[in-house]
Amino acid sequence: MSCGLCLSDSKAVSLVLVTAFFFYFTSEMLLRQYALAGMGSKDLNVNKIITRLPEGIREKVMARITKGRLLDQLAAAKTDGEYISTRIALASMETEDVLEKTYLEISERFPNNPESMSSFLFFFRGGPRMRQVSVADYHLFIGRLPEADRYFAWEAGLSKIKGTGGDNLDRIEFLRPLLEIEPKYKDYLRLYVELTEAAFQEGATAIENRSRELEEACEKLPTLMQVMERSDKEKSGKQNKGSK
Secondary structure, eight states: OHHHHHHHHHHHHHHHHHHHHHHHHHHHHHHHHHHHHTOOTTTOOHHHHHHHSOHHHHHHHHHHHHHHHHHHHHHHOOSHHHHHHHHHHHHTTSOHHHHHHHHHHHHHHOTTOGGGHHHHHHHBTOOSSSOOBOHHHHHHHHHHSOHHHHHHHHHHHHHHHHHTTOOHHHHHHHHGGGGGSOOOSGGGHHHHHHHHHHHHHHTOHHHHHHHHHHHHHHHTSOOHHHHHHHHHHHHHHHHHHHHO
């Protein structure tokens, strides 16, 4: 009787495993077809299929489907920005070595594209890697970006410095070029506050005083969001006039 129970349990386990794997491959095929065909919820409820899978299998299915969708997006990419962001998203699903090689390729092929920011940040204060992006290198990258994207690059660079244990002198070295520019948006205020505080703590009076002046100038400026909204309204107005 005991052996019969063991045999019965063994058969049950085998049946469950076979069913799970069959469901895994069948579901993956269906989901892949959904991704390619762009079918709607009326034709196929993807969530229902996914939720019926065991957790481990569900994660593998979703990973493969996500990769398939990204490959489709990569093939359909019409701009450098779309290509870069999709390549990085795909590499992020692979090993650290694949990701680093992708970042290296992107930073070398597209040094002027805002979508390459994550590549430059990866090598900026990144330790022993295939490429080293110095403060000067990162400043050059910022200078090549469109005006609206430069603020985000400054913010991201400062965050990387603070996140990797940078001290006041590191912050001063990184932010000092901001003393030579004319800020366009109120958002820069936060960067100048950081520079002012670091300079104050290090006794760099000239830098502190100039940074405080630029803080005051920023207070009178519109935010980046306000400028973008205004620009969108102007474009929309011109389009409406042209259609009449």
